[in-house]
Amino acid sequence: MSSNPLGDIASWRDRPGPSGIPSVCSAHPMVLEASMRATLPTALPLLVEATCNQVNQEGGYTGMTPADFRVFVEAIAKSVGFPTDRIILGGDHLxxxxxxxxxxxxxxxxxxxxxAAFASAGFAKLHLDCSMGCAGEPVALDDHETASRAARLVAVAESSVPPEGTAKPVYVIGTEVPVPGGALHALAELELTTPEHARSTVRIHEQAFAQVGQSDAFERVIALVVQPGVEFGSHNVVDYVSTKAQGLSAALAAMQGLVFEAHSTDYQTRANLTDLVRDGFAILKVGPGLTFVLREAFYGLDAIVEELFPGSRPETLRATMEKVMLASPDNWARYYEGSESELALQRHFSYSDRVRYYWPDVAAQQSVDLLFEILGDAPVPETLVGQYLGAQYEAVRAGRLTPTARNLALAAVERLMEDYTRACQA
Known part of the structure; x- marks a missing residue:
């Protein structure tokens, strides 16, 4: 049986090479393609994770089961020339x-x-999160009940791994507050996980695993999700402050074989990401930040089409997305608040980037396809790149980026991914 590539992540910082890894939490094909392009020249594997709502045995909001998601990711890898043996698939908040x-x-x-579906599809990293209450229960459960339910799921996962040729999965325990995907309101400062609570969470999970005969599986717990003081809401980002997290970081010394997993690292600066990895937060989750910069590129190209080919479409991409979101408000309405104009602004430009749920919509896909069809493979004038896609202007002017529409969109995501790959190799 092969070894799990993340099994020894706690020792990465003590040897040459990467000391952390980005976790790409997205099912958008262009995000995945760009992530592969950004990772290919590095020494890193590519960790791609699917959340419980996004991909599950019932299809999730993408319509994909874990087995489907594997086929989907590997097909993109083949088209890009990214080796599939460098891809690590994970399940998030299971x-x-x-x-x-x-x-x-x-x-x-x-x-x-x-x-069972994630394990049987060969996903190598499973984050177990049973912290939420169900019908008639408190909103959040205590550590003992959370750990007991997680241990129950571990037993299922262990019995569902394919019998031959697949490494046993590694596990991540713990959760973070606020909920995945960003906070629902403006944030000022966050309460960091205390070292005591981190140690307690590990101890309680170790006991719960042992009670169901899964001590061997606990040896493959590689990370604990904690709150290091990073988060984003609809309107603002809370930056990582290394000095505030030193007590939590120091607690790792007593947690042999473990690293911390940091969620909601979207929108942190490269310097902040580098500090996180140095401080032991070796797994950096990013999702909405990637689709946010892709949306910026789409909307920039949308404006460029109007400059170059006015009247060539029934409506702009921005107008299409507004219609699609208004027609199906479930994915944004309860997360945003304010006047009608404030809601309109958040639908498109919130850091929470809930517009990402709508890109698979048929009308949205057709509008994006039409955008690329109109612009084709002709270079976009660099003056318009500067006006509407300013982040890519320097690379275009320097000749490092051929300014076709598709290249410009992919480059937006690659540029952000480079912050993560550099931070993990600093």
């Missing part, structure tokens, strides 16, 4: 969250089915 409106036992049976 637990009852998609079914938390159901009674606990019913939701946990669904969660078992999901974890």
């Amino acid at each position: 637990g009852p969250n998609p079914w938390k409106a159901l009674p606990a036992e019913e939701a946990m049976l669904k969660a078992e089915g999901m974890v």
Whole structure:
């Protein structure tokens, strides 16, 4: 049986080479392609993770099961020339969250089915999160119940791994507050996880795993999700301050074989990301930040089409996306607040980037396809790149980037991914 490439991540910082890894949490094909292009020249593998709501045994909001997601990612890799043996697939927040409106036992049976589907599809990294209450329970459960449910899911995962040729999965435990995907309001300062709580979480999970006969699996727990003081809301970003996290960082010394996993690192500066990795937050989750810069590129190209080919479309991409989001408000309405004009602004430009849920819509896909069809492979005038896609202007002027529409969109994501790959190799 092959070894898991993340199994020794805690020792990476003590030897030459990468000391951390970005975790790309997206199912957008252009985000994945750009992530592969940015990772290919580095020494890093590419860790791609699917969340419980995005991909599950019932299809999630992408319509993909874990097995489907593997085929999807590997097809993109083949088209890009990215070696599939450098891809690590992970499942994020695996637990009852998609079914938390159901009674606990019913939701946990669904969660078992999901974890079995991820494990049987050969996903190498599984983040177990059973912290949320189900019907009739408190919103958040205590550590003991959370760990007990996580251990129950581990037993299912262990029995679902294909019998031959697949490494046993590694596990991530713990959760973070606020909820995944960004906070729902403006943030000023966050309460960091205390060293005591981090140590307690590990201890309680170790006991829970042992109680269900899964001590061997606990040896493959590689990371604990903690709050290092990073988050983003609709309107602002809370930056990482290394000096505030030193106590938490120092706690790793007593947690042999573990690193910290930092969620919601989107929109942190490269310097902040570098500090996070140096301080032991070796797994950096990023998702909405990647689709945010892709949306910026799409909207920039949208404006360029209007400059170069006015009247060539029934409506702009921006207008199409507004219609699509208004027609199906479930993915944004309860997350944004304010006047009608404030809601309109957030639908398109919020850091939470909930517009990302709508790119698979048929009308949205057709509008993006038309955008690229009109612009084709002709170079976009560099003056318009400067006006509407300013982040790419320097690379275009220097001759490092051929300014076709597709290249410009991919380059927006690659540029952000480079912040992560550089931080993990600093």
